[in-house]
Every structure is written in C-alpha cells, then in structure tokens.
Amino acid sequence: MLPGEPREVSPREAEVLAGLAEHLTNAQIAHRLRISIRTVESHVSSLLRKYGVASRAALVALSGPQPSSSARPGHVEGIPVSHTSFVGRGQERQEALAALAQAAPVCLVGPGGVGKTRLAAVLAQAASASFPAGGAFIDLTPVGEGFVLRTVADALGLAERPPQPLESVVAERLALGRSLLVLDNCEHLLDEVGDLVERLCSDCPQAGILIASRERPGLPGERVITVPPLAGEAETLFLDRARAIDPGFAAEPEVVAEVCARLDGLPLAIELAASRVAVLGMDALRVGLQDRLRLLSGARGRPPRHRSLRAVIGWSYDLLEEEERALLRRLAVFAGGFDLAAATALMPDTPPSATADVIGRLADKSLIGVVGGGRWRLLETIRAFAADRLADSGETDETLRLRLRWAAGTAATLESRLDGTWAPQFDLVADDLRATLADTPAVPDRQAHRLARSLAHLTFARRFHREAIGHYLAAADRARDAVDGHQDLLNAAATAVSIADGPLAFRLLVRAADQIEHPDPADPADPDGPADPSEPPGVRAATLASALVVTHRYRGAHDRDPMSEHLPALIEKASAAPADARTAALVAIARAWHQDGLELARSAVEAARGCGDVIVLLGALDVLTRAYARAGRMRAVQRVCQERLTLIEHLPAHEPSAAAEIVDTFHSAARAELCVGDLPAALAVAERAQREDPIGEHPYLSIPKTIRPLALSGRFPEVFQQAPAMWEAWHQAGSPRSAWMATAISAAALAHGLAGTGEFDLWRSRALEMARTEDAASAPVLASFAAFVDARVAVHTRAYDQAATLVERAFAPFTVRWYEAYARAAGAELAVVAGLPEAAERVAAAMPYAEQNDWAAACLARTRGILHGDRDALAEAVERWTSIDARFERACTLRSLSARE
Numbered sequence: 001m002l003p004g005e006p007r008e009v010s011p012r013e014a015e016v017l018a019g020l021a022e023h024l025t026n027a028q029i030a031h032r033l034r035i036s037i038r039t040v041e042s043h044v045s046s047l048l049r050k051y052g053v054a055s056r057a058a059l060v061a062l063s064g065p066q067p068s069s070s071a072r073p074g075h076v077e078g079i080p081v082s083h084t085s086f087v088g089r090g091q092e093r094q095e096a097l098a099a100l101a102q103a104a105p106v107c108l109v110g111p112g113g114v115g116k117t118r119l120a121a122v123l124a125q126a127a128s129a130s131f132p133a134g135g136a137f138i139d140l141t142p143v144g145e146g147f148v149l150r151t152v153a154d155a156l157g158l159a160e161r162p163p164q165p166l167e168s169v170v171a172e173r174l175a176l177g178r179s180l181l182v183l184d185n186c187e188h189l190l191d192e193v194g195d196l197v198e199r200l201c202s203d204c205p206q207a208g209i210l211i212a213s214r215e216r217p218g219l220p221g222e223r224v225i226t227v228p229p230l231a232g233e234a235e236t237l238f239l240d241r242a243r244a245i246d247p248g249f250a251a252e253p254e255v256v257a258e259v260c261a262r263l264d265g266l267p268l269a270i271e272l273a274a275s276r277v278a279v280l281g282m283d284a285l286r287v288g289l290q291d292r293l294r295l296l297s298g299a300r301g302r303p304p305r306h307r308s309l310r311a312v313i314g315w316s317y318d319l320l321e322e323e324e325r326a327l328l329r330r331l332a333v334f335a336g337g338f339d340l341a342a343a344t345a346l347m348p349d350t351p352p353s354a355t356a357d358v359i360g361r362l363a364d365k366s367l368i369g370v371v372g373g374g375r376w377r378l379l380e381t382i383r384a385f386a387a388d389r390l391a392d393s394g395e396t397d398e399t400l401r402l403r404l405r406w407a408a409g410t411a412a413t414l415e416s417r418l419d420g421t422w423a424p425q426f427d428l429v430a431d432d433l434r435a436t437l438a439d440t441p442a443v444p445d446r447q448a449h450r451l452a453r454s455l456a457h458l459t460f461a462r463r464f465h466r467e468a469i470g471h472y473l474a475a476a477d478r479a480r481d482a483v484d485g486h487q488d489l490l491n492a493a494a495t496a497v498s499i500a501d502g503p504l505a506f507r508l509l510v511r512a513a514d515q516i517e518h519p520d521p522a523d524p525a526d527p528d529g530p531a532d533p534s535e536p537p538g539v540r541a542a543t544l545a546s547a548l549v550v551t552h553r554y555r556g557a558h559d560r561d562p563m564s565e566h567l568p569a570l571i572e573k574a575s576a577a578p579a580d581a582r583t584a585a586l587v588a589i590a591r592a593w594h595q596d597g598l599e600l601a602r603s604a605v606e607a608a609r610g611c612g613d614v615i616v617l618l619g620a621l622d623v624l625t626r627a628y629a630r631a632g633r634m635r636a637v638q639r640v641c642q643e644r645l646t647l648i649e650h651l652p653a654h655e656p657s658a659a660a661e662i663v664d665t666f667h668s669a670a671r672a673e674l675c676v677g678d679l680p681a682a683l684a685v686a687e688r689a690q691r692e693d694p695i696g697e698h699p700y701l702s703i704p705k706t707i708r709p710l711a712l713s714g715r716f717p718e719v720f721q722q723a724p725a726m727w728e729a730w731h732q733a734g735s736p737r738s739a740w741m742a743t744a745i746s747a748a749a750l751a752h753g754l755a756g757t758g759e760f761d762l763w764r765s766r767a768l769e770m771a772r773t774e775d776a777a778s779a780p781v782l783a784s785f786a787a788f789v790d791a792r793v794a795v796h797t798r799a800y801d802q803a804a805t806l807v808e809r810a811f812a813p814f815t816v817r818w819y820e821a822y823a824r825a826a827g828a829e830l831a832v833v834a835g836l837p838e839a840a841e842r843v844a845a846a847m848p849y850a851e852q853n854d855w856a857a858a859c860l861a862r863t864r865g866i867l868h869g870d871r872d873a874l875a876e877a878v879e880r881w882t883s884i885d886a887r888f889e890r891a892c893t894l895r896s897l898s899a900r901e
Helices: 011-021 026-033 037-051 056-063 090-100 116-130 148-155 166-174 187-203 233-245 253-262 267-292 304-318 322-331 340-346 352-364 380-393 396-415 423-438 446-461 465-478 482-498 502-517 539-553 562-574 581-595 598-611 614-630 634-650 656-675 679-692 704-713 716-732 739-755 760-770 780-797 803-810 820-833 839-851 854-868 871-883 887-899
Strands: 106-109 135-139 180-184 208-213 223-226 375-377
Touching: 011 026, 011 037, 011 056, 026 037, 037 056, 056 679, 090 106, 090 116, 090 208, 090 223, 106 116, 116 135, 116 180, 116 208, 135 148, 148 166, 148 187, 166 187, 180 187, 187 208, 233 253, 233 267, 253 267, 267 304, 304 380, 322 340, 322 352, 322 380, 322 396, 340 352, 340 396, 380 396, 396 423, 396 446, 423 446, 446 465, 446 482, 465 482, 482 502, 482 539, 482 656, 502 539, 539 562, 539 581, 539 614, 562 581, 581 598, 581 614, 598 614, 614 634, 614 656, 634 656, 656 679, 656 704, 679 704, 704 716, 704 739, 716 739, 716 760, 739 760, 739 780, 760 780, 780 803, 780 820, 803 820, 820 839, 820 854, 839 854, 854 871, 854 887, 871 887
Parallel strands: 106 208, 106 223, 135 180, 180 208
Antiparallel strands: none
C-alpha cells in the first residue's frame, strides 16, 4: 500500500483526521468529540497504519486543509436553541437571507429586547445549508475588550499556532469554502468587531457574516436591516407565551392588543409580561402597567428606545421580595454566567440553601436564564438594569470586593488542578475572571495580585500564550513587594521564550532586574499591610545572567539590544557579594555562553548539578551542546541531548519556565540525532515533540524537525507534501527572520534535486530567501548544509562542471558545524566521481567525520568503494544505509555494486 492510499476510514477516524488537519492537539480533539485522549491516540495510530505513514505531520499533509467538525454541511456551531415558537419577522428574514447570499456583511440593528438574537438564530439555521463549510454563532456579551478575536477562534475550534498571527488562523478557517460567522451583542465592542470583520471580508470574501447589535458598526458595503418592534405579530407572541405557562389562558383580543401596544411591541417586554399574566391575570396586569410603562423622561442620557424596556424590567423588579432584589442586583457583576458557589460568594451572610431558593424564584420569573449544568445567566438587558440598581443601592464597591475574592479563590482552585481535569471549568468562568481583573486598578493589592498570577498560569496552560504574558504583567503591577513583582516578570519572560519571542523575553528580564534593584515602596494605604520587600541574595545577578543567556540562546546577532553589551560587567558587579548555588550556576552559564569554551561549559554544568534545579541544569546542558558542537564532537552533543530528554520527562509542562526548556530540548535533540546521522532517532524525537510539546503544534516551526530526516531518508513524497505547507505558513506569519529554518528548505531542495522534479533551483532560492542572503556561504547556519546539498545533487545528476568549486565549498571552514560531516562526505564523493586530482586527499580529510556521523560513514564507505573499485566497501555502505533507513542512498549504492559485478 502506498502512502496516501488508505484503506476504509471510519467516520470517527475522519473526524480525528479533520482535527489533525486543523493542527489541534489530541486533548483538543478529545474535547471536541467528547472522547478520551487515549481514544484519540488510538485513532491516530490506526490512521498512521491505514495511510502507511510514520508521523502525525504526514497525516496532516496527506489530509490537506479541511474544515473542523463544526464545518459539517448545514451545521453552524452555537446557534441558541429555543423551546418556543418564532413569531413574525417574515420581511426581515427574507431581506437578511437575500443579503447573506451576496456575501456582504449583514447587520441586524435595533434596540435591546427587540429580538435580534432570536432572529439571528433563525437566520443562521435557515442559511446554514448555503454555507457548506459550516461556521459559528458567537454571543459577545461576556467578552471583554481585546478578546473578540480569541473568542471567535475558540468558537471555530481553532488552536493558537505561534508565531503565526491568530487572525491568519481564523482567516484560513473561514476561507475553507463558504463559512458563516454570526456575531451577536456587539454593541460594547463595536470598533473591535468592525476592524475584525473588515479584515475578514477582505481575506475571505465568500464568507457570510451576520452581526446583531444595538448600533450599526459602519462597515464598508454593509447591508443594514433594522429590526423594529413587533406590530401585528405582537399579540400572537403574547398569547403564545402566556399559554405556554397556562394552556387555558384566554383574553379579549382588544385587551391583548392594548397591553402589547403599551409594551411598545418589544418582544422581551411582551414575554416578561406574559410570564406574569398567569399569576396576576389580565386585569391586574393592566393595572400594573398604568404607570410603569411611561417613557422615563427623567432618565437623562439614555436613548429613548431603552426607556420602555427599562420600565418593564423595573416593574418586574418592583414585584420582587427584598432578598430577590438584593441577589439580582449583585448578580449583575457576572458577565458570563454563574453557579451557586459564585452567587453565594456575593451574599456571604446568606446560607447557600437560601441563595439556591432565591435563584430558583428568579428563574421562575424569567429574570434568570438557566444555562444548564448547575449554571445560570442574566439576560444582558436585565443585567444592565440590575447594575444600575446596584449602583443606586451604594453596594457596588462591596460587591466588587466580594467578586474579586471569589475570582481569586476560583482561579487558585483551578490552578491547583492543573495536573487533572480543569479546562472545561476554566472555560466557564474565564470571561468573569478576566473581567474581574480588568476592573482592578494597577496598584498593589493582595487579592488582585493573586487573581492575576493564577489567571496568567491558567491561560498559559490553556495555550493562550500572549494573553498569559499580559496577565503576568498585570500581576507585576499589582504585586505588594518587589520580590513578587520580580517573579511575575520572570514568568512573563519565560512565557515569551516558550513561544520563541527572544527580544520580548530580554526586555522583560532587564525590567525584572531593574525592579529588584529599585523596588517601589509598599503602598501605605494597603489594608493588608506592607509585605517583606527584602531582596534574596543574588537575585539581580541571576536575572541579569538569564538576560545574557537569552541574547545567545534565543536572539540572533541582528536583534540584540545594545544593553546586552553591558550585561557581563553588570553581572560581575551584581555577583560580587556571596550568592546562593543557583545564582552561581546561572552566572556560570552566562559566562559560558558569552565567553565560549568547553571548560567553561563543563564548569557551568557542574555548578548547575550542584544547585539541584532541573531547569537550571537543562540550560547548562544546552550551552555544553553548543561547546561540543563547536569542537565538532557530535556524539557528545547527542549524549547530552539524550540526558536532556530524560530530564524533561517529569517537568510540569504548564509552568512557563519548564515549557521553555521542554520546547528547546525537543528542538536540540532532533537536531543532535540528525547531526550524528541517526535518521530514525531524529524522526522519533520529532514525533515525540508533536505529542508532548506544551506549546502545541506550530504551523511551520515543527515541520523542519521532520523534513530534514525525511529528505535524508529518501522519503521524498512526504517532503513534497510538507515543505509547501511550511513555506506558505512562514509567509503567512510575515516571513520572520528564520535562518535556522533555511536548512529545512534546503533539505526540500535536496529531495527535489535527487528526485529530478525540476524544482531544485526553486527550493534552493527559497532557502536563501529564508536565510536573508544571496550566498549560502555567508549565512553561518545554512552554509554547511547548503554546501552538502549542492555537492550531493551534483553527484547524483553528474553535473561536474562546477565540481571543483563545490568541493572547495564543502571543505570550507564552517562557523556553525552542525552539518559539517554531511558537507565533507558529499564533497569527498563529488571529488571522486568527478575525477578531481585531489580526490584521494579529500577522502582522507573527510574520514574522521565517519566517527561522528553514521550518514557520513556510509557515504564515505561508498566513496572508497568507487575510488578503489572495492566491492566490500560498497557492501559495507549498503549495510550502513540500511541501518539508518536511508532508502534512496541504499538504492543508489546497490546500483553501483551491481555495476561492478
């Protein structure tokens, strides 16, 4: 069976495959399909067998771009389900459906309570068949400023793919055929929604976009459909809702018409009134409406269209008992819903059983909506009304204080469960945790700091990495002492490192060092009292040392801050006083990175082992691999990376500092196995990284780990499938400087050159573009690999006219020696087959590399066989190629061997 030609795939396997195509993790696929992670892993293994491929990335490449499970024909995720009939709106429905067919943004505009959400739901259901790629219905009511894009991505089932902008991920999804996006309750985020929709209309012109808002967003080409109060259908709506409560309800038509007219035909007002008529009767209802539904001429600053609705809600509010009013007022602080524990937290003097009883009564009176799963929610209009009443009562400050205590405690509880099942519960309360933090001033406060730090940790673990950095910075602003604020900045820097943002990490570390040197005085007004601001010994030196390490590990020479040049002197000054073992180890690591040298690196590792911190030891081992690589000792590099792989096995991947080392370890280990020529081991590390990488699958950063060993193994079809995806994703991310990735593009060039597709020159030029150079020899990271590729392709295609030049390049001194063994071996072979006079000397010069690299050893065995006509050497090469699964090279060698029979 050929790769890409599967046996029959089950419906569930097809759903899993669709999730893989979206770059979802196993956990995300399991959550979407409501199955266990182990079951997802089983389906992935089955798919690997059926498709005849060896990696998850290969499955993604074979499946091609596919919509998520939400993209089933005729299916739009999140459409609100109603158990009552839909009344009226025939003209508005017809106009909106016709406008959606024209692929222009459609805006339902009208006052609160007029029924925009219900109409939008009906339209989404009716139009779904015309949008074969599916879509999502998103209520933006609980969403705060700055989170619209994040919310849209979550609703579409999309995962973050650093460093690709999330906006591009959303656009890619909506571009998969005709998709429908419904954004409801946008009025508090109008500018942000307008900007997003305008960009999506530009990038995805075939997508349908439906907006429901109290105010038009003012988009170019928008089709605005005004949703007016009900006219003739109002009485039908009233009777339908009243009879849902009391099937025997009857009233004179003119009386019903009068009531509906006095309610201004607003569906919410009508439904609230109808919900009470079974208790009050029509006569009492009419009496109650005499003064309650007047336009509130005294409510200055409020648009007239809100006043009658406020009167209806106010009437309902006035009918409540005092304990019902008190709870309803306080529940206004929850934007995303609440459970009994949250409601009880706002009423600390009321037993939970009494609070539960009041919630039930409010739900019966349609003032609280039942979400399900023990959760409730206020309608937005009722929440806004209750918030005004809360302000009038003078209880706002006390209620916000109680909400902050609830939020801090809830976030801390979820944080304590990070090693178990926590994400679904976090998703339910995340909007309120965010809103609570946003309502706190950026001043020292114990509870606000506790919330910010926990929320940062939770959002990092949820893979909202950029958001996590923002919360860590918010925590630093609210810390009550310099030590806490310093730790928050360290966590923010570690998060930046984990998503490959070295420049930001450097700035945060410098800021942290500055803060610990010049701590802000504690706020004397802090009711919790001042915390101990004393600085632990050596903290500044350790922080400066970490900043210097970042300049070498995670930043190229082109983007180093001028401040980095002063760090060594500052570190020496800060570490002059006695320091703890951890600080001493960090300073030793910084010296090893800055001054270079194997002995310094070994000393750093020894110091790190002595301090007992695994994270510090992993950093020390990384500088040791750099020192060994500079010395050309790739076997030693491999041993160190294998130790690092062992060390990360038990690290908490939800901790930013641990995640940063896990990500770097996988990157370094995959490269190390490649640099000793162990192609199966390199692929195994890449596959493990795809399973265990705490940051998630990257749109292009993870592919190089597989493309290089695949190309060297001769598995060219897999390379041809993955390389274009990597190239396109890199471009979509803004073509960031990624010289280290250029070797993967060069590997794709190798595959095309050996396969004879005619695209060798194209991919060779792309490697130069990615390295930002016109000559591979001037790009240290690319130089040796590019020299190897050019020499190997020249051997295979018998293009010997430039052989002398290519051999010279292959034997040049390389600043970065990771792939030097490949260059030397291929250069020696080219010298032999081209008949260059110095061929024997080149072979002799390359022979020491056979000890460091299995691929080089096999290539040099073949070269000796060709040079000396030695069939035993060729047979040895065949065995060596077989041992590292280099299929193409083995086939080439077998042809040479048979030619000598």
